[in-house]
Amino acid sequence: MxxxxxxxxxxxxxxxxxxxxxxxxxxxxxxxxxxxxxxxxxxxxxxxxRCPAVKEVERGINPKVFAAKYNDPDSVFNSTSGGIFIPLALNVLKKGGVVFGCAYDDELKARHIAVESEKELCRLQGSKYVQSDTRGIYSKVKDALENDRYVLFSGTGCQCAGLKTFLKKDYKKLLISDIVCHGVPSPKLFEKYIEYMGKKLGGKLTEYNFRSKEKQGWDLYYKAKNAKKSKSDYGFFDPYYNAFLTGKTYRECCYKCNFANAERAGDITLADYWGIQKMHPDFYDKNGVSLVLINSEKGIKAWDEISGSIKAVPSTIEKASVMNGNLVAPSERPDCRDSIYEGMNGDFDLYVKTKLSFKINPKTKIKKMIPKSLKDKVLKIIRK
Ligand SMILES: Cc1cc2nc3c(=O)[nH]c(=O)nc-3n(C[C@H](O)[C@H](O)[C@H](O)COP(=O)(O)OP(=O)(O)OC[C@H]3O[C@@H](n4cnc5c(N)ncnc54)[C@H](O)[C@@H]3O)c2cc1C
Known part of the structure; x- marks a missing residue:
């Protein structure tokens, strides 16, 4: 092979x-x-x-598209976008099922785990912008299904396709939720970055949130925390995050990703509804709105089951993809990708300075100093 x-x-x-x-x-x-x-x-x-890079899996076509948010504001605050993943997961747990998704372990390594209780569900909340370790997880999904349990599996398009080829057949009680994905950086790079950030903050990190809403609501702000200190800033102003957002550090296959389009591997696709202010201004929420694609009969059923705990408005792929390029095409591979990882295994401070350096546009810096609440107010007035 x-x-x-x-x-x-x-x-x-x-x-x-x-x-x-x-x-x-x-x-x-x-x-x-x-x-x-x-x-x-x-x-x-x-x-x-059975390799999903070789074998095509069944995909949804012509999805039903929605802008949506969960009715629980605290949960939305801790989620990446409009928090729709949580009601989907709760619905499965309520039936005695198991939820599989990406969590940090004690070392802040991202890996897929099984969650069986509502209390533990928060570990899956939030996007971890790094490739999650799925070793062993498909076998656990199969065990749960063979024991006739309901299962929700959440992951990137390729991870969901991998699960499908692994299982080979469909299971009535399996719901697959994929996410729209830019691409994934390497786990070792993230590991080294977490160590580097810990040193900068004067102690090992205990938390890292790529999409903290504390400072500016629904945006691209990270929050890094150790026992004594925390730091939060705009993602483009951070070396690891900037390289992620500008597509420099993805796994090679991400640049020709076959799942970066509207034909999805999951029953339900979740994403950020970027551009909601323009496309559905009345539905905008400062703490986030999810873009949801319903791709299959199972997806429709699950969507109906959670309808009492969410708010949603119909939308279209055309509207949703205006500000969400990875719904239409994979991320472009920049020339610097050829050598971006060179030096990562040596002096990491030097690596950051040389390979992950970036320039901040002064205009962006000023824009980001304005509180989001004020910007939202101004935008509302302009629209009137
Ligand atoms: C690497 C990556 C790239 C993304 N790129 C885009 C994009 O280009 N456009 C866009 O609109 N949205 C993108 N997303 C998805 C988006 O950030 C949210 O995950 C999505 O909006 C769902 O939000 P939520 O509030 O419903 O749930 P959330 O609380 O965010 O949780 C959703 C699920 O995401 C899963 N998850 C988190 N991290 C990972 C990971 N590393 N690998 C696999 N699964 C993971 C968890 O299992 C969880 O179940 C990306 C997510 C990831 C992880």
Missing amino acids: NIGRDCFGCNACEQLCPKKCITFEYDSEGFLYPQVDKNLCIECSVCIS
Whole structure:
């Protein structure tokens, strides 16, 4: 098996291999790729025939599109956009089901976990802008389904496709929720960055939120925290976040992502409804609005089941994609991607200075100093 840089890193092959001869190892950029023990491999080709980079999965077409927000403002505040993931998850937990999604572990490494209680659900809230480790998770999803439990699986389009090829058949009680995705940076880069940030703040980080709403509501502000201090700033003013937002550090396959369009691998797709102020001004909320695509009959059913706990207005792909480029096409690969990871494994301070340096546009700096509440008021007046 060798699909090289086309590999999504979903880990389906490792979990499918009948001889257990595939393991995932970090490459020099810090992404996980499969390694095959040729002495054990019997060349059965299960890995390649079920690889989602090779095998097409069933996709939704002509989705129903909504702008939506969850009725619980506290939960929306802790979510990335309009918090729609939470009512979907609660609906599954209520039926005795299991929710699978991406959480930080104690070391702030992003990995997929299973959540069985409402109390733990907050661990899945919030976008972690790094590739999540899915090792072993598809087998756990299958176990739950084979035990006739309801399951919600949440992940990027490629992770959802990986789950589908892994399972091979559909399960009535499985709901898949994918997210619109720019692309994912390497877990090792994030690990080193968290360590670097901890040093800057004078102690190991205990929390890192890419989409903190504390300072400016629904925007691109991070919050890093250790036992003594916290720091929050606009994402474009931070080296790791800036490189993420400008598409410099993604896994190679992200630049030709087959899921960056409106034909989705999940039953329900969640995203930020960027541009809501223009497209549905009355529905704008300073703490966030979700873009929701309903892609299948199962998606419609789940949407109906949560309808009492959300507010939604119909929208269209044309409107939603104006400010959400990854609904139409993958992120562009900049030339600097060729060498962006060079030096990451050496002196990290030097690496940040040389490879992750960026210029801040003074206009942006000034704009970001104006409180969002004031900007929202001005915009409201202009629109009248
Ligand atoms: C790497 C990445 C890139 C994204 N790019 C875009 C984009 O270009 N445009 C856009 O509109 N939205 C993008 N999103 C999605 C967006 O940030 C929100 O996740 C989405 O709006 C859902 O928000 P929510 O408030 O309903 O739920 P949230 O509280 O944000 O939680 C939603 C789910 O996201 C999942 N999740 C979080 N981090 C990861 C991860 N690293 N890998 C896999 N799953 C994860 C969790 O499992 C959780 O279940 C991206 C998310 C990620 C993780």
